[in-house]
Each structure stands twice: as C-alpha cells, then as structure tokens.
Amino acid sequence: MSTHLPVLLIVWPLLVAGSLLLLERASIKVQRIGAWAGLVVLVALAISLLRQADSGEITVYLLGDWPARLGITLMVDRLSAWMVMVTALLAVPCLLHACGGWDRRAPHFHALFQLQLMGINGAFLTGDIFNLFVFFEILLAASYGLLLSGGRGGRIRVGFHYIAFNIAASTLFLITLGLLYGLLGSLNMAELAVRIGQVTPESRALVQAVAGLLLVVFCAKAALLPLYLWLPGTYGRAPAAVAALFVIMTKVGLYSVLRVYSLWFGDLAGDLQGFAWEWLLPAGIATLMLAALGALSAVRLRILAGYLVLVSAGTLFIAISLARPDAVAAALYYLAHSTFVVASLFMITELVRRHRVTDRMNVVLPILKPLVPGTLFTIAAISVIGLPPLSGFIGKFAMLATVPDEWVGWVWTSVLVSSFFVLVAMVRAGTKLFWDIKPEQADDPARKAKRRTGHWPERVAIIVLLAYGIALTIAAAPAMRYAQAAAGQLAEPSIYVQSVRGQAPQVRGK
Amino acid sequence: MEIALASAIGILVAAGIYLLLRARSFDVILGLTLLSYATNLLIFSAGRLVPGKPPVLRSGIDPTLANHVDPIPQALVLTAIVISFAMTAVILVLAMRGRADNGSDHVDGTESKERDR
Numbered sequence: 001m002s003t004h005l006p007v008l009l010i011v012w013p014l015l016v017a018g019s020l021l022l023l024e025r026a027s028i029k030v031q032r033i034g035a036w037a038g039l040v041v042l043v044a045l046a047i048s049l050l051r052q053a054d055s056g057e058i059t060v061y062l063l064g065d066w067p068a069r070l071g072i073t074l075m076v077d078r079l080s081a082w083m084v085m086v087t088a089l090l091a092v093p094c095l096l097h098a099c100g101g102w103d104r105r106a107p108h109f110h111a112l113f114q115l116q117l118m119g120i121n122g123a124f125l126t127g128d129i130f131n132l133f134v135f136f137e138i139l140l141a142a143s144y145g146l147l148l149s150g151g152r153g154g155r156i157r158v159g160f161h162y163i164a165f166n167i168a169a170s171t172l173f174l175i176t177l178g179l180l181y182g183l184l185g186s187l188n189m190a191e192l193a194v195r196i197g198q199v200t201p202e203s204r205a206l207v208q209a210v211a212g213l214l215l216v217v218f219c220a221k222a223a224l225l226p227l228y229l230w231l232p233g234t235y236g237r238a239p240a241a242v243a244a245l246f247v248i249m250t251k252v253g254l255y256s257v258l259r260v261y262s263l264w265f266g267d268l269a270g271d272l273q274g275f276a277w278e279w280l281l282p283a284g285i286a287t288l289m290l291a292a293l294g295a296l297s298a299v300r301l302r303i304l305a306g307y308l309v310l311v312s313a314g315t316l317f318i319a320i321s322l323a324r325p326d327a328v329a330a331a332l333y334y335l336a337h338s339t340f341v342v343a344s345l346f347m348i349t350e351l352v353r354r355h356r357v358t359d360r361m362n363v364v365l366p367i368l369k370p371l372v373p374g375t376l377f378t379i380a381a382i383s384v385i386g387l388p389p390l391s392g393f394i395g396k397f398a399m400l401a402t403v404p405d406e407w408v409g410w411v412w413t414s415v416l417v418s419s420f421f422v423l424v425a426m427v428r429a430g431t432k433l434f435w436d437i438k439p440e441q442a443d444d445p446a447r448k449a450k451r452r453t454g455h456w457p458e459r460v461a462i463i464v465l466l467a468y469g470i471a472l473t474i475a476a477a478p479a480m481r482y483a484q485a486a487a488g489q490l491a492e493p494s495i496y497v498q499s500v501r502g503q504a505p506q507v508r509g510k
Numbered sequence: 511m512e513i514a515l516a517s518a519i520g521i522l523v524a525a526g527i528y529l530l531l532r533a534r535s536f537d538v539i540l541g542l543t544l545l546s547y548a549t550n551l552l553i554f555s556a557g558r559l560v561p562g563k564p565p566v567l568r569s570g571i572d573p574t575l576a577n578h579v580d581p582i583p584q585a586l587v588l589t590a591i592v593i594s595f596a597m598t599a600v601i602l603v604l605a606m607r608g609r610a611d612n613g614s615d616h617v618d619g620t621e622s623k624e625r626d627r
Contacts, residue, residue: 130586130589134589134593137593137597141596141597141600144604148604152607152611153611153612153619154619156604156607156608156611156612157608157612157617157618157619159604159608160535160601160604160605160608160617161617163597163600163601163604164530164538164542164601164617167542167546167594167597167601168530168542168545170593170597171545171546171549171594174546174549174552174553174590175549175552177553177586178549178552178553178554178555178556178586179552179556181553181556181557181582181583181586182555182556182557182558182583187582
C-alpha cells in the first residue's frame with residue numbers, strides 16, 4: 001500500500017470520476033455520497049503521503065517498473081506532498097459549496113471535479129517533464145468542463161479566451177519539450193538536471209533559450225505579468241465553487257517554476273546556476289503592483305477577488321525568486337494561506353450576490369441580514385491584507401524578514417505598498433457593501449423578491465476555509481518547520497538525482 | 511530534407527500566429543490547429559531525421575541508434591496529436607455555442623461596429 005501511495009493519489013480520483021459518470025442516472029444524492037466518499041479517501045491518502053514525505057526521504061515510483069531513464073517516474077518530496085495536501089484540503093469546502101445546489105445545474109460536475117483533482121495531483125507528483133505536460137492538459141481539460149458546464153453567453157465568451165490562451169501556451173510547452181529532448185536526450189527532470197550541468201558550450205545558448213521559453217509557459221499558467229490578462233475575467237465569471245478550486249491552478253504554474261528551475265539551475269548547473277531568478281524578481285514586483293492597482297479599480301467584488309489571486313501570485317514569485325531556502329519556506333506557508341483565503345473570497349462574493357442581488361459596488365442597495373456575510377468578509381479581509389493576527393501577517397512577515405539587503409528597498413516597498421492598496425480596496429468594498437445601505441422599502445420590489453440567504457453548505461464552506469486560515473495561524477510553528485524542511489530539500493538537487501538514479505526496478509531487475 | 515522540414519515548421523508557425531491574432535473565432539481555431547501541426551513536426555524532428563530505419567527493435571540487428579530511429583519522439587507526437595485533436599474539438603464546440611449565444615463569430619462576442627450603429 002505505502003509503496004503505491006504516489007500513484008494511488010492519481011488513480012483514485014480517476015476511478016471515482018469514472019464511477020460517478022456511471023452513477024449519473026441515479027439521483028443527485030447518490031452522486032454526492034459517491035463524491036464525498038471519494039474525497040474523504042483522497043484526503044486520507046494525502047495525509048499519509050505528507051507523513052511519508054516528512055521523514056525526509058524522496059520517494060521515487062517507477063511507473064510500469066521501467067528504469068527511470070526509460071520510463072515515467074513519480075517523485076514525492078516534501079514540496080509535492082505539501083501541495084497535494086493543500087489541494088485536498090481546498091477540495092473539501094469547494095465540494096461542500098457545490099453541494100449547496102450548483103451541482104444540480106452543472107451536468108457532470110462531480111466527475112469533472114474528480115478529474116480536476118487527478119490532474120492537479122498528477123502535476124504535483126510527476127518527475128517527468130512530458131508527463132507534467134500531460135497532467136497540465138488533464139487539469140486544463142477538466143477546468144474547461146467545470147468552467148463551461150451550465151454556463152452561457154458571457155461565460156462562453158471568457159471560456160473561449162481562456163481555452164484559446166491555454167492551448168497556445170500548451171503548444172509552446174510542446175515546442176520546448178521537443179527542443180529539450182532534441183538537445184539533451186531525456187525527459188526525466190532529475191536526469192535533465194545532470195545533463196544541463198554537462199552541456200557543451202555550443203548548445204549552451206540553446207539550452208538557455210529553451211529554459212526561457214519554458215519559463216514563459218509556466219508563467220502563463222501562474223498568471224505572471226504580462227500573461228495574466230485572462231485571469232480576472234475568467235475567474236470572475238466562473239461559478240463560486242469552481243473559481244475557488246481554480247485558485248490552486250495558478251499555484252500549479254508556480255510549483256512548476258519552483259520544481260523545475262530549482263532542480264535544473266541549482267548547484268548542479270555549473271555556470272548556468274541561478275538562471276531565471278533574475279528575470280522573475282522584476283516580473284513578480286511588476287505583477288504585484290499592477291494587480292494591487294487592479295484590485296483598487298475593481299467595481300465588482302468578484303473581479304476584486306480575481307486581482308487578489310494575482311496579488312498572491314506576484315508575492316509568491318518575489319519570494320521564490322530570492323532563491324534562498326528561508327524565503328522559499330515563507331513562500332510555501334504563504335501559498336497555503338493565500339489559496340484558502342482567496343478561495344473563501346470567491347465564495348463570499350457569491351454569498352453577497354445572493355443577499356444583495358449583485359456584487360457591483362458602485363450602486364447603493366439594501367442587503368438582507370448583513371451580519372453573516374459581513375463577519376465572514378471582515379475575517380477574510382484581515383487575512384488577505386496581511387493584518388495581524390491572522391495567517392497572512394505571519395506569511396508576509398516571514399517573507400519580508402528573509403529579504404537580502406540588496407533587495408530590501410524594492411521588495412519591501414512593493415509588498416508593503418501593494419498591501420496598503422489591498423487594504424484600501426477591501427475597506428472600500430466592505431463599506432460599500434455592508435454599510436452604505438439603502439432602506440429596504442425604497443428598493444425595487446422585483447429585486448427585493450430576488451434577495452435570499454442561500455443554502456447552509458455554502459456558508460459552512462466559507463467557514464471551513466476561514467478555519468483553515470486560523471488553523472494555519474495557530475499551527476504556524478509546525479507548518480513553518482515543515483516548509484523550511486521542504487525548502488532545504490529543494491536547495492540540494494543532487495539528492496533528487498541520486499534518488500532517481502538509485503531506484504532500481506523491482507520485478508524487472510536491472 | 512532538413513531545410514524543407516524547417517521551412518515547413520516556420521511557415522506553419524507564421525501562418526498560425528497570424529490567424530491566432532485575428533478577431534474571428536474560426537480563424538483563431540485554424541491558427542491553433544496550424545500551430546499544433548508545426549509543433550508535431552518539431553517534436554518529430556527532435557529524434558533526428560533518418561530515412562529507412564525502423565523505430566522498433568528486431569532480432570539480429572544491433573540495438574543502437576545507428577540502426578534505428580529514436581522511438582520516443584514518435585510516441586510524444588502521438589500523445590500531442592491526440593491531445594490537440596481533443597482540444598480542437600472542445601474549442602470548436604465552444605465557438606459554435608458562443609456564436610449561437612452571442613449572435614456573432616467575434617472573439618469578444620460582439621462586433622464593435624455593431625455596437626456603434
């Protein structure tokens with residue numbers, strides 16, 4: 001069981017997705033039970049993976065028992081286990097929110113949801129760069145389905161932009177893979193790390209070009225400047241449960257950058273060491289500032305939440321491009337925090353839309369029972385801005401504390417100024433939505449009839465997400481210790497190479 | 511042969527990017543298709559162009575790249591073809607649905623001229 005754990009995290013959601021397709025003729029209740037059973041097992045698997053990875057050992061799983069240089073490998077270190085755990089934890093409130101009623105309106109929702117989880121887990125676990133492409137495609141294909149199922153009009157239009165953009169990015173990914181294989185003759189990430197270090201001087205420029213192209217691909221997925229223009233519109237129009245799950249998808253791009261570039265351009269890379277980081281730092285700072293301005297300019301709460309995804313992407317890119325283990329550790333902590341809190345904001349937007357008919361902030365409207373959405377919004381806002389005492393503060397503080405002296409000016413200024421912009425944007429949103437209220441009687445009766453409180457699973461889902469944030473605050477010490485261990489592991493690419501090369505096939509022998 | 515393949519890839523990419531940047535969803539889809547053709551040729555060429563050699567091992571022939579062509583790029587191309595085919599189907603359905611819903615083939619749903627009129 002424990003030897004097959006890495007592949008189980010991919011195969012299990014696939015099996016559940018297939019079974020849920022067969023159950024589609026049955027009632028929605030049966031489908032929900034199936035989806036929940038699948039998810040509970042997935043969370044249990046993710047927990048045991050995290051415990052296994054926490055021993056510090058890098059698990060290499062040879063698919064089909066082929067040696068690593070020939071076949072596809074899965075590779076589990078602390079970083080992948082952390083990402084898988086965050087995904088599994090995020091999936092719980094997303095599924096809960098969807099069970100509030102969206103899953104009735106969107107055909108195949110439950111099957112697509114499981115396939116999405118399979119793609120995301122696969123991307124986090126694979127140790128083969130072509131396999132990473134395949135899992136990217138799986139998670140994107142499922143995301144197209146989740147985005148479009150049950151949608152029409154405007155959502156179809158942003159869906160077209162999203163899909164066209166992602167197909168173009170995937171094509172670029174394939175081009176880099178073709179060039180990489182042609183140049184270096186391998187697709188295993190750890191093996192490539194060795195070969196990049198031994199590259200001949202005449203191919204050096206080509207390797208740099210390919211690595212640069214690959215960086216463009218990952219940054220397009222992670223929504224880094226100037227490749228983020230599709231994001232606020234798409235996420236803003238996605239149904240709340242789906243938008244909340246999509247928050248982890250930009251983190252897949254970030255994870256890929258961290259995984260691939262720390263492995264390939266770490267201390268094995270010779271004079272290519274440190275490639276990519278000097279590009280990412282200015283790009284991260286620019287993304288952060290523009291996203292904060294975007295948050296200030298947003299008229300709708302859901303567009304504001306979309307820009308907050310970008311704010312967290314920019315912050316994370318700044319942290320990882322400092323290329324220091326303690327900054328990466330802070331980034332991993334901040335990643336978990338920002339995923340949960342931004343996801344909760346997408347759900348709060350939906351709640352506000354129910355209580356108030358629209359999430360537009362430039363009209364004065366009455367709001368039904370503002371206490372629940374208002375309180376949830378306040379907690380989420382404190383956390384997302386990075387005010388004490390919640391997890392956002394700890395994450396940002398840990399990050400800022402690790403900035404080396406030569407970058408303090410740029411990084412501190414951009415992070416603190418952007419936090420201030422987000423603070424203004426959130427305070428303004430809260431004021432407009434919950435305080436600047438028109439009396440109930442003065443409102444249009446047609447709109448009055450549309451206001452309602454929503455279903456309990458939707459409220460509980462938000463509370464669960466915010467509780468994760470509070471748990472991260474209380475358990476900051478163990479979480480940070482784990483993140484530091486993960487970052488320490490990433491800083492030594494040679495142990496990955498040793499683990500992958502040292503893993504002999506079990507049955508086939510040598 | 512190298513120059514022919516390289517020019518074919520270059521022309522397909524150029525035409526693909528031109529079409530991708532146009533404002534009609536049909537043109538965009540054609541552009542994405544041409545780009546994926548170019549990519550397939552490029553991956554194929556990563557295994558080096560050698561005529562008349564099989565990608566599978568046969569008994570009696572020394573299993574080295576001198577006697578065989580590298581099978582991995584061919585397997586990669588196969589995967590890439592399947593994925594791009596499926597994605598083209600998805601986006602095609604989406605374009606048709608968008609045209610039905612928004613009444614226009616424009617990528618933004620409406621023509622700017624129509625809005626002005």
